[in-house]
Amino acid sequence: MQQLEKQDLLRASIDEIGKEAIIQVFQFLNGSQDYPTPISIHFDLTMRCSARCIHCRQWTWPQRNTLSLIQLKNIITRFMQWKVKTITFGGGNPLLYKYINEALVFAREADMDIGIISEGGQLDDKLCKTISDCARWIRFSIDGHEAKIHDSIRRAPGLFNMVVKNIKDLKASNYQLAIGLNCVIQKKNIGTLPQIIQFADEVGADIIMFKIPHGNDYRGEYILSLKEWRILVDLIQELNANKTYRVKTNLNALNYMLNSVIKEKDAIEGRPVSSFYIENDTHCFAPFFFLTCDSLGDMYPCDYLQADVRDWLEYYNMRNEFCLGNILEDSDSILGRLAMMMTEQIHHMPSRGFSECGCCTRFYHINHALSLFGKRLDATTCNVQDINQFLRLDVLPGHAVSFL
Numbered sequence: 299m300q301q302l303e304k305q306d307l308l309r310a311s312i313d314e315i316g317k318e319a320i321i322q323v324f325q326f327l328n329g330s331q332d333y334p335t336p337i338s339i340h341f342d343l344t345m346r347c348s349a350r351c352i353h354c355r356q357w358t359w360p361q362r363n364t365l366s367l368i369q370l371k372n373i374i375t376r377f378m379q380w381k382v383k384t385i386t387f388g389g390g391n392p393l394l395y396k397y398i399n400e401a402l403v404f405a406r407e408a409d410m411d412i413g414i415i416s417e418g419g420q421l422d423d424k425l426c427k428t429i430s431d432c433a434r435w436i437r438f439s440i441d442g443h444e445a446k447i448h449d450s451i452r453r454a455p456g457l458f459n460m461v462v463k464n465i466k467d468l469k470a471s472n473y474q475l476a477i478g479l480n481c482v483i484q485k486k487n488i489g490t491l492p493q494i495i496q497f498a499d500e501v502g503a504d505i506i507m508f509k510i511p512h513g514n515d516y517r518g519e520y521i522l523s524l525k526e527w528r529i530l531v532d533l534i535q536e537l538n539a540n541k542t543y544r545v546k547t548n549l550n551a552l553n554y555m556l557n558s559v560i561k562e563k564d565a566i567e568g569r570p571v572s573s574f575y576i577e578n579d580t581h582c583f584a585p586f587f588f589l590t591c592d593s594l595g596d597m598y599p600c601d602y603l604q605a606d607v608r609d610w611l612e613y614y615n616m617r618n619e620f621c622l623g624n625i626l627e628d629s630d631s632i633l634g635r636l637a638m639m640m641t642e643q644i645h646h647m648p649s650r651g652f653s654e655c656g657c658c659t660r661f662y663h664i665n666h667a668l669s670l671f672g673k674r675l676d677a678t679t680c681n682v683q684d685i686n687q688f689l690r691l692d693v694l695p696g697h698a699v700s701f702l
């Protein structure tokens with residue numbers, strides 16, 4: 299099976315990103331280098347999906363066009379010129395995109411490592427084979443160990459059984475393909491997390507990754523209450539200490555986060571890393587390495603500033619404010635605009651308590667690590683020895699972060 303660790307730079311720790319890329323960032327910050335090109339892209343092939351999840355509002359987005367085959371090819375060629383190493387196809391549901399087979403083949407031909415995130419879908423023999431041949435990993439969302447819970451969270455009858463079938467078909471097509479499950483911990487499944495791990499084990503998944511919910515839960519439907527949060531902290535500690543299952547998990551990293559990073563008041567407000575970022579004076583580094591591209595070719599510094607799981611209308615202005623432009627129309631100016639936005643605004647946003655940055659569990663590790671590094675660094679030099687020395691200092695939590 300493909301190696302599960304280090305499979306996805308988007309969720310990597312800094313020792314996996316590559317020292318040259320880190321050096322370039324600090325050289326940009328001290329004014330001696332141009333803005334670095336991204337090493338990883340989150341590419342939303344369509345914003346359409348098959349569910350109306352309680353914890354996500356992407357299903358409120360209006361119908362939008364998707365890319366033609368030529369546009370798709372042009373975008374992947376541009377990513378290749380940027381020397382992008384990993385690409386994650388997401389959405390919406392990437393399996394619903396008309397040219398998903400071609401997208402996989404183009405990205406593979408461009409020598410990118412490919413991941414897919416989906417809630418499941420119809421996989422004909424051809425798509426099953428293309429995924430098996432081209433992708434390095436696929437992750438399905440699974441929020442319950444049985445149809446009753448999963449389908450009621452996703453408000454999509456039949457979705458649970460679809461995912462189970464997808465996993466079986468893909469494993470039959472290529473046993474080596476790494477198949478993961480993503481579970482957003484929430485009110486409706488907090489009582490059944492051990493069963494979800496057991497389900498992941500039995501269905502043949504290679505890894506199950508739990509995610510902490512974020513967002514504006516106006517109706518009190520999914521974000522945990524204080525009492526539920528405290529139960530979760532104890533439960534994760536217990537599950538992490540008694541590993542009796544085959545399937546890999548992110549329980550170790552999650553346990554660390556619950557005890558050492560996330561404040562309970564932030565968790566129950568749907569902004570899990572808000573205080574951590576402010577108290578540690580954390581700066582944002584993620585868009586130096588990772589960018590998001592939507593189904594029209596519009597690019598964003600990160601999924602959070604694209605407001606991908608938020609209500610369309612409520613976040614309309616914020617989404618436009620952070621849009622970097624369209625890669626099909628003017629690919630050259632995207633990095634220029636980002637360079638300006640990073641310097642003037644984004645780099646400082648988490649430390650200043652920008653609300654959406656409080657949701658950024660995915661990048662907290664790299665943002666924290668590079669902020670610490672930046673403070674220790676001689677501003678005029680930055681070389682491989684500096685980075686090696688920093689990594690040896692042991693000031694970082696010793697785990698790679700595996701969060702969605």
Ligand SMILES: C[S@@+](CC[C@H](N)C(=O)[O-])C[C@H]1O[C@@H](n2cnc3c(N)ncnc32)[C@H](O)[C@@H]1O
Pocket residue numbers: 347353354355356388389390391415416417438439480481482509510511512513606607702
């Ligand atoms: C936006 S979805 C896109 C991919 C696909 N539609 C799916 O559901 O897997 C990507 C992941 O984000 C998760 N997600 C959505 N809303 C979230 C929230 N408010 N908090 C945490 N994770 C969320 C989803 O459950 C899913 O695993």
Ligand code: SF4
Pocket residue numbers: 347348349350351354355356357389390391417452607
């Ligand atoms: S989590 Fe995925 S399936 Fe659910 S509403 Fe959001 S985009 Fe759609």
Ligand code: SF4
Pocket residue numbers: 582583584585599600601602603644647648654655656658661665
């Ligand atoms: S810290 Fe803020 S701007 Fe940076 S990646 Fe996270 S959400 Fe995006």
